[in-house]
């Protein structure tokens with residue numbers, strides 16, 4: 001344990017200095033986690049895990065009551081004195097004893113601070129909880145996934161512990177009668193929360209074009225202004241295209257944003273971007289683009305549907321010119337970060353989706369007649385960028 005503490009001290013020194021990097025940051029978090037496990041008794045570890053669900057339920061309720069906003073306002077407007085449980089009760093209409101019980105969990109989670117009994121002060125996490133990633137993310141993901149996750153063990157038992165492979169028979173279909181995108185489409189408020197959460201998760205770096213050398217696409221791109229340079233398929237409200245046009249105003253040709261018609265209808269009009277309602281379950285209507293870009297799309301779907309999305313795209317590709325660019329997790333074979341491993345179970349639950357390893361990506365793309373021409377990885381634990389092109393007939397090993 002002491003050698004772990006030593007390693008943590010060295011990494012912490014780097015984290016606080018100019019030597020800080022995404023890699024040292026990720027290593028530091030991994031080490032801290034190892035240290036915690038080394039300190040905890042096995043029973044303490046198990047109890048920590050068993051009592052995670054009530055933490056999420058308490059958090060969802062606090063978000064519902066908009067308490068983080070009240071704590072933040074009081075901390076910045078009252079000379080840093082914070083807000084009492086009595087005041088929170090008066091402002092939210094919740095019973096004071098309930099507020100105290102919920103806020104015990106929030107302070108223990110580190111989402112705000114309490115220096116005196118029943119008084120709450122904001123910290124940097126409180127501020128983030130009032131932004132879309134916290135406020136909209138917690139509400140949307142809780143409501144979308146929790147009913148299914150509570151019944152996932154029963155679903156798997158009933159289905160003989162087979163790995164879910166059919167979107168139409170996903171755990172969420174079994175539990176609530178719809179998978180994620182139909183569920184969202186029926187609930188305008190949740191669709192809005194989802195869109196806002198997706199955009200907020202994409203704020204900051206790295207962008208896909210920081211990881212992937214875009215010159216690979218620009219070098220031989222058709223310079224004609226009518227030629228399509230890139231289509232962001234399932235691009236939601238176009239947050240990635242917006243950043244691309246901002247950071248790379250020099251790109252040749254047209255940029256197109258595609259998503260389900262209901263999503264495009266709610267999307268803002270972006271400068272230099274054409275919106276188009278389209279389902280990737282149908283053949284791609286835009287022929288011969290330089291790049292067909294998919295971010296966080298394939299992890300939502302099982303192999304059979306991913307295969308269909310790929311062949312629908314390939315039907316429009318110019319085999320010697322077009323490329324498919326995929327940004328998604330590529331799971332390492334060992335020591336998969338907990339976030340990615342947990343997201344895999346989440347994707348499995350809400351649509352029989354999968355977070356894939358490099359081997360699984362190669363096999364999926366090869367089955368559709370594509371070969372991977374490169375994989376670029378960004379920060380540890382973040383998504384990678386995969387470039388693929390149609391295989392020549394002689395390369396087809398099937």
Ligand SMILES: C[S@@+](CC[C@H](N)C(=O)[O-])C[C@H]1O[C@@H](n2cnc3c(N)ncnc32)[C@H](O)[C@@H]1O
Nearest residue numbers: 198234235236259260263278279280281295296
């Ligand atoms: C996980 S989000 C990813 C959004 C965006 N690419 C990103 O990474 O921020 C999946 C997106 O796929 C869209 N989508 C779902 N089914 C679709 C379909 N059949 N055709 C086109 N888009 C679809 C959703 O509306 C949503 O915007």
